[in-house]
Amino acid sequence: MQLRLRASACLFAVLACGTAFAESWPARPITLVVPFPAGGGTDLVVRSVQQKLQGELGQPVVIDNRSGAGGTIGSTFVARAAPDGYVIGVATTSTHAVSVSVYPRLPYRPATDFAYAGFIGTSPYVLAVNSTVQATSARDLIDKLRSGKAQHSFGSVGVGTVSHLIGEQFRKLANVPMTHVPYRGAAPAYTDLMGGQIEIMFDNPVGLAPYIKAHKLTAVATTAPTPLLAGVPTFASQGIGDFSQELWYGLAFPKGTPAAIVARMNGALNKVLNDKDVVRDLAEKGVTARPGTPAEMQAAVARDIPYWGAIARSVGATIE
Template identity: 65%
Template sequence: MPALPPVSHPRRHALLALALAGICAPLLAQTTAWPTKPITLVVPFPAGGGTDLVVRALQPRLQKELGQPLVIDNRAGAGGTLGSALVARSTPDGYTAGVATTSTHAVSVSVYPKLPFDPAKDFAYAGFIGTSPYVLATTGALGKPDTKALLAALKAKPEGFSFASVGAGTVSHLLGEQFKGVAKVPLVHIPYRGAAPAYTDLISGQVQLMFDNPAGLVPYIRAGRIHAVATTAPNALLAGVPTFQQQGMAGFDQSLWYGIVFPAQTPKAVVERFNQALNSVLSDRAVAAELAALGVNAAPGTPDALQAAVVRDTAYWGRIAKAVGARVD
C-alpha cells in the first residue's frame, strides 16, 4: 500500500482541534447545562438552629434562580465537622454543596487534631451568604443581668453555672471559654449537637449561659424565656441590647460568617454559576430583609473573598484556641 502523503501543518491542526472538540463537547455541555437535576445542600447542624434557618430563608429563591430543587440535608455532629467532611468526600460534579461557617472552616482546624478534612485543600469556595454577631444569652431564671451583674453572680456561686455551645470546637465554644477566662470561674462546658437542643436546656435552666447567633435565639428572647446580656456587634434585630464594648468588656467583638462550598475539583464554571445565583438572591431586598429578621447581614461577594476569609480567620481563631487551651480529641 503506498504511503499516505503527510498531512500539512494547518490541516493537522484542524484535525486535532476537531478531535479535541469531540472529546470536550460532552463535558462542556454538561457544565454549561448545569444544573440538570436536584442539588443537595448539606447543612452541618441540626434543623431549627441558626444556620439551618438562614439556609431555609434562601432555599425558595435559590431554587427559582437555579431552576432545580435545592434539597437541604441536615448532617449534625462534632461541631459541624461531620457534615463538612461529607461534602469534602462527595463527587465534585456540582450536585453536592455544603454550608460553611467560621466554626466549621476556620476554627475546626485549630481544635480538632484529627480533623477529617483540610479547609485549605478539600473545598471549592462559592461565596458568602452573610455575617452575624454573637449574643451572650442566659436562662430566664437569672432575671435580666448585664455583664457586670452576671460576673458578680458567677463569682458569688461559681459551682452553680455551666455554659452550652452548639458543639465542641465551634466559635460558640471558644467564646464561652474566653468568657470563662474573664470571669475567672470554673464554668463547665456542655457541648450539644447543634443549637436547637442547647436552646431547650438553656430555656429550662439545665445550663445557664450560651453564646450563639441571633437567628435562633431571638424568638425566645422576645418571649422572655431567655435574656440577651450583650452582643459582640450592634444588630438591628437586638437594638436594645448593648455590646460588650459598651459595657466595658474588651475582646468580644467577633462575628460569624456563613458561606457555600463545593468539593474540591468541582468545575469552576459550576462554582461561578452558583455564585452568580447566590449573589442575585442576596441582592434582592426582600431576601436581605428576611435575613435581617434573623440577625444576619446579607453579604454578596466572590469565591475568592470567602476563601480569603477562611485563611484570615483560621489564623485569628487559632490564636484564641491556643490561649484558652481548646482541643477536641
C-alpha cells in the same frame, strides 16, 4: 513541539468538556448539606435563600441536615462527595476556620479541600442567660457568677464551634469554674438553657431572638450591634474588649468542582442576596446579607484559620 501541541490539545479538550458540562448544570436536584440540626440558626439562615436559589438554578435545592461533632460530620461528607456540582455544603466560621485548631484529626482541610462559591451573610453573637441567673448586663453576670455557687455551666452548639470558643473566652474573663456542655446543634441547647440545665450560652441572634423577645431568656451582651436585638448593648459598650467576633455563612463545593459550576452558583447566590425580600428576611434573623466572590470567601477562610487558632490555643481548646 509535538508533545506541547498534544498537551495543549488535551488541555483544550478538558476545558471544553468542563464548560459544556457546566452549561448543562444543573440537570437534576442539588443536595445542600447543612452540618447542623434542623431548626437551629444555620438551618434557618439557609432556608432564607433556599427557595429563591432553586428558582434561579431551575432545579430543586434539597436541604440535608447532617449534624454532629460541631458541624464537622456534614462538612466531611461534602469534602468527600463527587465534585460534580450536585452536593454543596454550608460552610461557617466554626466548620471551616475554627475546626482546624480544635480537631487535631480533622478529616478535611478547609483551606484546600473545598471550592468556595461565596458568602451568604454574617451575624454577631449574643450572650444569653436563663431566668434563674437574673443578670441584665455582662458585668452584672460576671458579678453574679463570682458571688454565687462554686460551679457553673455554659452550653454551646457543639464542640469546636465559635459558640464554644467564645464561651471559653468568657469563662477565662469571668475567672470562675465553668463546665462546658456541648450539644448537637442549637435547638437542644436552647431547651436546656431555658430549663436551667445550663446557665449561659453564646449563639447568633437568629435562633435566640424569639426566646429573648418572649422573655424566656435574657440577652446581656452582643459581639456587634444587631437590629434584631436593638436594645442589647455590645461587649465593647460595656467596657469589655476582645468580644467583637462575627460568624460568616457561605457555600462550598467539594474540591475539583468545575470552575464554571462554581461561578454559576456564585452568580445565582449573589442575585438572591440582592433580592430585597431575602435581605429583609435575613435581617429579621440577625444576619446581614453579604454578596461577594468565591475568592473573597477563600481569602476569609485563609485569614480566619490562624485568628481562631490563636484563640483556641489561648483557652486550651482541643478536642480529641
